[in-house]
Amino acid sequence: MISGFSHCLCVLLACLLMQSEGLADESSHKANKMVVVVSRANPVQSLSKSQVEDIFLGKSLAFPDGRRAVPVDQAEGSEERGRFYTEVLGRTAAQIRTHWSRLVFTGRGRPPRSVGSREELVQVIANDPQSIGYIERHLIDGSLRVVLE
Amino acid sequence: MYSQKAAFLAAYALVCSSGALAQSPDSIWSVNGFGTFGAAHSEEKRADFTPDPLSPTGPGRSGAWDLGLDSRAGVQLSVEPTSRLSAVLQVIAEREFDGDVEFNIEWANLQYDISPALRVRFGRIALGNFMVSDYRKVGNALLWIRPPAELYHIVGITSSDGIDLSYQTHLGNAISTTELSYGRNSIDTLDGLLKAPNLWVISNRLEIEDLTLRASYSSLKLVFDALDPFWDAYREFGAPGVSVVRHYDVSGDWSSFGSIGMSYDPGSWFLMAELGIGTTPSDFGNRRGWYASGGYHFGDFTPYAIYARADGGHSQAIGLDASVTPFYLRPTIDYLNDSLDYLQTAYSTQQQTASLGLRWNILPNVSLKAQYDRVSVRDGSYGTFANFEPDFRPTRANLISFSLDYVF
Numbered sequence: 255m256i257s258g259f260s261h262c263l264c265v266l267l268a269c270l271l272m273q274s275e276g277l278a279d280e281s282s283h284k285a286n287k288m289v290v291v292v293s294r295a296n297p298v299q300s301l302s303k304s305q306v307e308d309i310f311l312g313k314s315l316a317f318p319d320g321r322r323a324v325p326v327d328q329a330e331g332s333e334e335r336g337r338f339y340t341e342v343l344g345r346t347a348a349q350i351r352t353h354w355s356r357l358v359f360t361g362r363g364r365p366p367r368s369v370g371s372r373e374e375l376v377q378v379i380a381n382d383p384q385s386i387g388y389i390e391r392h393l394i395d396g397s398l399r400v401v402l403e
Numbered sequence: 404m405y406s407q408k409a410a411f412l413a414a415y416a417l418v419c420s421s422g423a424l425a426q427s428p429d430s431i432w433s434v435n436g437f438g439t440f441g442a443a444h445s446e447e448k449r450a451d452f453t454p455d456p457l458s459p460t461g462p463g464r465s466g467a468w469d470l471g472l473d474s475r476a477g478v479q480l481s482v483e484p485t486s487r488l489s490a491v492l493q494v495i496a497e498r499e500f501d502g503d504v505e506f507n508i509e510w511a512n513l514q515y516d517i518s519p520a521l522r523v524r525f526g527r528i529a530l531g532n533f534m535v536s537d538y539r540k541v542g543n544a545l546l547w548i549r550p551p552a553e554l555y556h557i558v559g560i561t562s563s564d565g566i567d568l569s570y571q572t573h574l575g576n577a578i579s580t581t582e583l584s585y586g587r588n589s590i591d592t593l594d595g596l597l598k599a600p601n602l603w604v605i606s607n608r609l610e611i612e613d614l615t616l617r618a619s620y621s622s623l624k625l626v627f628d629a630l631d632p633f634w635d636a637y638r639e640f641g642a643p644g645v646s647v648v649r650h651y652d653v654s655g656d657w658s659s660f661g662s663i664g665m666s667y668d669p670g671s672w673f674l675m676a677e678l679g680i681g682t683t684p685s686d687f688g689n690r691r692g693w694y695a696s697g698g699y700h701f702g703d704f705t706p707y708a709i710y711a712r713a714d715g716g717h718s719q720a721i722g723l724d725a726s727v728t729p730f731y732l733r734p735t736i737d738y739l740n741d742s743l744d745y746l747q748t749a750y751s752t753q754q755q756t757a758s759l760g761l762r763w764n765i766l767p768n769v770s771l772k773a774q775y776d777r778v779s780v781r782d783g784s785y786g787t788f789a790n791f792e793p794d795f796r797p798t799r800a801n802l803i804s805f806s807l808d809y810v811f
Contacts, residue, residue: 302576304576304612305576307612308578308610313578313610314571314573314578315516315519315571316519316520316573318573320519320520321519322486322519343670344669344670344671345670346700346702346703346764346767347767348703348764348766348767348768348770349670349700349764350767351543351767351768351810352543352544352546352764352770355437355538355541355543355544355810356538356541356544358435358479358481358810359435359437359477359479359493359538359541359544359810360510360529360537360538361481361489361491361510361512361514361524361528364433364481364483
């Protein structure tokens with residue numbers, strides 16, 4: 255009987271633990287979520303996923319209002335870069351590389367320039383109203399505007 | 404020549420080893436390269452499989468395994484002195500029409516962005532006749548081993564020296580890019596054989612999220628002198644001979660090619676299809692080619708299938724009527740008419756290929772591919788085969804190809 259009770263308690267406890275872990279996951283997930291940002295000085299307020307894709311895949315050289323758009327990548331091999339392309343654009347690193355081969359070797363485009371660190375990314379985006387980048391939500395300061403969550 | 408090849412190999416090795424250094428983000432210079440190590444096998448010992456009209460040989464009669472058909476190496480130097488001005492030089496080493504491995508300038512042009520929407524290029528560019536024609540030599544950019552021969556063999560000319568305008572507009576969430584090129588062809592190794600002194604290409608690409616639709620139309624003035632003695636022989640027979648020449652000689656006249664294509668690639672799978680029709684101002688007729696291809700991306704593995712078909716032309720040419728000429732001239736007329744029939748048959752490709760393949764992305768910039776092609780030739784055509792044994796007509800061949808492709 256007692257062993258049955260303690261067993262039930264254990265299961266209940268385990269369930270609670272798992273749930274709180276789930277909650278913690280969700281809130282940290284929200285803070286770690288990859289968002290697309292521009293400078294506060296950029297008049298663009300929001301972009302759709304396909305507009306972001308067009309700019310980062312070199313299909314479009316401009317924001318929807320016609321002003322030049324300059325995408326900036328995080329460092330090659332960085333976790334942020336991998337997550338942006340898989341989570342936001344739904345493509346693997348090899349698919350992205352294949353895509354750029356098609357543009358680079360036909361003179362149709364060059365991959366985005368990449369920065370060395372997250373701090374540098376914030377600085378580059380904040381100082382250049384033409385630029386657009388991606389970063390984890392919790393790293394955003396007042397100099398940046400989120401255009402796609 | 405050998406010293407030039409050695410110099411190219413040395414420069415290529417240097418670029419491969421220092422390529423990463425040149426990619427500094429602030430540099431106005433960038434160096435990129437690509438290459439393919441390919442091996443293609445055909446069990447057919449009586450003819451070579453030649454997917455490209457300018458391939459001198461292929462796997463088959465010349466050797467069951469061919470390492471030269473798909474293998475090539477390229478290097479590209481780009482410079483972007485300002486955000487609007489850029490220049491690109493791309494050199495490729497590959498097997499040429501004459502059978503030698505040579506290096507050629509594939510791209511050499513100066514680009515100026517008049518605005519983000521309007522771009523102009525001067526110099527050598529690859530022609531945009533087909534959906535993948537401008538990057539068909541970059542193996543890693545292709546999901547297959549090579550573009551389907553049934554469609555891509557229709558236009559042999561791949562580049563143009565001239566001017567090219569590109570205009571991009573946004574229509575809702577769609578991006579429309581219109582390109583207009585004017586120039587002349589530049590196949591150096593074909594000097595004296597085939598020239599296109601004037602050519603126009605207009606194309607439009609419409610990208611709607613993961614869907615791409617494309618249409619192109621080209622008009623080419625083709626000149627080839629190699630057949631002149633043949634036509635002169637017909638002219639010797641007076642008005643009826645001149646009439647045959649008028650119906651079949653296309654040298655100096657305008658030929659055209661039109662194509663439509665689509666591709667859909669949401670990231671986890673892809674579907675592609677393309678149709679093209681080539682016409683010449685002659686009684687040889689029109690040539691059509693099309694393919695449909697699809698595949699699924701399982702992580703780094705992409706199994707794919709292709710079905711391609713070529714039709715068109717006529718089964719027989721109409722030469723001189725030998726019965727109305729003196730008997731002693733009949734052997735000559737029969738010989739000329741047989742030769743004209745050979746040209747008609749060589750022109751009228753009747754073939755279909757079903758292919759299965761697998762691409763494996765070993766690294767983001769290195770892929771390995773394997774492809775099986777079952778090629779069937781119909782109606783006594785030569786298909787995309789060449790170098791036959793006498794009196795042999797190909798009917799069916801199985802091809803197995805492997806390639807290792809890289810970019811840097």
